[in-house]
Amino acid sequence: MKDSLNIVVVGHVDHGKSTVLGRLLYDTDALPLGTIEKVKKIAHDTGKPFEYAYLLDAFEEEQKQGITIDITQIQFSTAKRDYTIIDAPGHKEFLKNMISGAANAKAALLVVDAKEGVQEQSKRHGYMLSLLGIRKIYVLINKMDLVDYDEKIYQKVAEDMKNFLLPLGVKPLDYIPVSGLNGDNIANKSPNIGWYKGNSLIEALDLLEGDENLSQKSLRFPIQDVYKFDERRIIAGRIEAGKIAVGDEIVIYPGGRKTKVAKIPYWQDRDKKDIVSAGESTGIQVSDEFFNNRGEIIVKSGDKPPLVTNRIKVSLFWMGKNPMRFGQKYKLKLATAESAAELLSIEKIIDSANLLKRDDKTEICQNDVAEAVIGLKEEIACDIFDECQATGRFVIADGYDVAGGGIVLGLPKEDNAMEKNMRYIMEHLPKNGELTIVMEDGKIQRLERVEKEIFSGLFGEGI
Amino acid sequence: MEHLDMLEAESIYILREAYKKLGKLGMLWSIGKDSTVLLWLAKKAFYGHSPFPFIHVDTKRKIPAMIEYRDKIAKELGLDLIVHTNEEAVKAGISPENGRLACCKALKTDGLKQVVQKYGFDGLIVGVRRDEEGSRSKERVFSERKEDDAWDYANQPPELWDQFKTDFPKGHHIRVHPILAWNEIDIWEYIKRENIPIIDLYFAKNGKRYRSLGCECCTGQIDSDADTLEKIIEELKHTKSGERAGRKQDQEDSYAMQKLRKEGYM
Incomplete structure (x- = not known):
């Protein structure tokens, strides 16, 4: 053929x-x-x-x-x-x-x-x-x-x-x-x-040459759904890159849990297989039964793991009539994952007709292309677009409609000193006590932390 | 990857998306070759199960052999089958004499609307293909229909990277088109490869066969000696006539299908 x-x-x-x-x-x-x-x-x-x-x-x-x-x-x-x-x-x-x-x-x-x-x-x-x-x-x-x-x-x-x-x-x-x-x-x-x-x-x-062979790359198998129509519990999805075989050790991201492929189920005899490759819509049964979610990505143990993050640096184009704005709630859909999302920062906006940068970076308008950082409510697994296209691209829904699309460039650099400081402080908050921040030239020199002893009283009502 | 494997994988992916993301789901089954392939793909996607009902909009004007075949297969496969007829229109005696487009609208489009309303479907899986005719070539995989079933074809939402439209207001529904990318020959090659049972009206008898099935009054046969799957595939590779050339409603107006489909026709 x-x-x-x-x-x-x-x-x-x-x-x-x-x-x-x-x-x-x-x-x-x-x-x-x-x-x-x-x-x-x-x-x-x-x-x-x-x-x-x-x-x-x-x-x-x-x-x-x-x-x-x-x-x-x-x-x-x-x-x-x-x-x-x-x-x-x-x-x-x-x-x-x-x-x-x-x-x-x-x-x-x-x-x-x-x-x-x-x-x-x-x-x-x-x-x-x-x-x-x-x-x-x-x-x-x-x-x-x-x-x-x-x-x-x-x-x-x-x-x-x-x-x-x-x-x-x-x-x-x-x-x-x-x-x-x-x-x-x-x-x-x-x-x-x-x-x-x-x-x-x-x-x-x-x-023109045909496509590069995606089945030679690292396994990326996003979970589309989990079926329990009969005694079998089947994790269903399409293999976006690599291949998967019965007996393979796999890791499921973002959680990072490990298990093994026990079976590849089928309906018609002609579909009986021990190995499935990129492009196939398939399903697997695994040896350890734990809760799986749509949106998780299955990777082969030992292969390069995907990025796991709730902040991604992206290049995106906006198609919506209403501009993309700060403080607005959106939904990001990447492979089978979905998360509430918001615009955290705009690094640059380009008019796609003349490639000129726009000075006004307060919102991303229809037909604009922007480099930006998007924050997600939940951590997701994804890849840099150039490394794996299917798990490195996403759309953004604004209300009922898809209004934007884009590709993952990587993790955002925390070049914003204030933000970096806040993160550091949040990670070192005392459970119960006082925190003194000693700063010099806008940089944190040291944190002084005093933990207070807690006495919860005989009936737990505290002091 | 082989061409048919690619098409199959994509269709299964779409069916699974529809099942996961849309609430109440049903699949139109017209007994024809396309929707029978779709039925097969659904069985494959869900490992032999069919987690939604099948729907046949019966105009009471179908070729009688189609109805016999429908009941036989539904029984054999244990299908949860909803058969619906627009009884009012049938009682009123609507026929092609009222104009073919008006007849199609009453018996098929309105019949379909009644089913959607009666069962409250959020999604309808339909076996239309882009290569059938112009307005279908412009379709999205997940295509929204408003309260009145209207298709806003001049303002379709973006659809990229298999991220389909799964958010819509209550009262709207989504037409899901899993075999949009297949062409007529793909369908027959797949029927042959998978050994899918198919109604014998498609196979030539006495020098004639049906290439597309519909109501008896408006569906013509073509001259053909193709009485096997191999011969049908060979015939289609060399034909220059359109698949729906025997469907009389298409010939009523230069934009017949666009007009019908705008109002909710499949």
Whole structure:
């Protein structure tokens, strides 16, 4: 069986994402009979010219306004593999939909209009891709037909995009000149662009390498639920990294309790296994029965443990209409863990369109990207995103809706002297007595602690 | 990881999320291939158990063989099955002659609404797929429906990294779509691999077969000699016609399914 790959298509509004895609589907014969006729009929009925984009923009509102509102997922195949392509809206208003699409992709096509060049959403989307950890990116310089297939214009736009992405650590695999409308360099190399020696879009897609093998990494098995439908007590979940086998010694974080994998239960005989790997939804029975909670992460004994913390340093993007504010209660969801959360500090806020820092750090507004510290009501187990993506990314719910998302950068540095002092003091409070703090130049020199003797009286009422 | 294994793992993950996070849960079972695969996946997710009821919205216009098959399988698998009909609409004699979309709305959408209200479901698991038609290609995995069952499709919430929408006001419910990412061929390959029992209306007899099942009045057969799973898969790999081409309600309007689904159709 062929492998499959999810690809998101992003870029500025009207730069022709849906058109490139519609053309790709048309050229790869991925459209069911009657689709083109249906779109022609709609074009005729609405008095508009035929648009490849209508193949993806299925909603009436999208077709009438000529704009993509929400993501579409559609499949096509080449000789090499099956693709699911995610068409994301380019309009600023629909950034949350673009992020929803991109978060589920392994690779991206960033479409830039050759005539208009790099625009606000080209930059913002490029930045979001870097934040979401998508490294396999092709930049498509589209509408080459509108600039007479001019190589100099192609080079200029490619250079601009490159210069923007470089400081973000994003290096696109290639810059492909195309015309979605005419089909240049989509399925086949175009004679109109003879100076371009690289690959057509489809050739380039087939060159993408598959995913890194997550089952070779340290085990990360977040507990999704615990079932007791019959005599078996089954800890269920999906293995996010590594593998787990019957007989393995495991540690369950954040608690740190140890036990052994006794059995891997199954329903159908064909699912009988002694070892399960990353990506599988499975379950285990363990030899010591103790209380387990959803949200805990199972790790193999001896493997690198996850971070266990109630304060995390993060990079986050905000999609909510209401800004993220101090003192407000939120809910953080990371893998299967959930905790009440609040914003503790903002280290920097960046306007994702121009990468400029904002001076006002009182709140995080819609479409902002920020580095911040988040405090949690309960300790959770998590990982730094670059070490394990599935347990290193989270969303933040504000009321009923997911309003933000982000990645774990690590533990916050306690560089705030006041905070550090407070922690130190809290850890050394006498049980019953007086504490004298001797300070010099804002630093604690020593603590003097006097414990008082407690006499609780004959009937425990104290003195 | 094999493609079908990936799809299976993702669907099981979604089913388990729904079971853990949503209160009262039910699964729509239409007797068709997709919801039968879904039923199988639920059995797998919960180790042979089915911790929620199955629901069939019976329009009383289904192909009679579907109803026979439904009762037979429900008995064999010991399913907790809720069969519901919009009796008022049936008594009023609603039929495609009232307009196909109006008929679908009365017998299916309104029938479904009645079930949700009667049992107070917080979550309904539905076997729709993105590749079936345009408005389904835009769906979220956890898709909220308001009090009136309306789908606010132009303003869907973000859904990333398998963090689904599990918080919503009382009176709303969530449509859970565990096989959204599967396509028609995946479904058949999986039926073959897992040896899932499937109604024989899908297999060709006398040069015709059903590719999609629904009400007798509005569901057409296709010309086909595919009388085995292998032949169906082979046929689908080479066909250019749409899966729902035989479903007459889809042809009523350029945006028929979007309009139906906005009001709560599955």
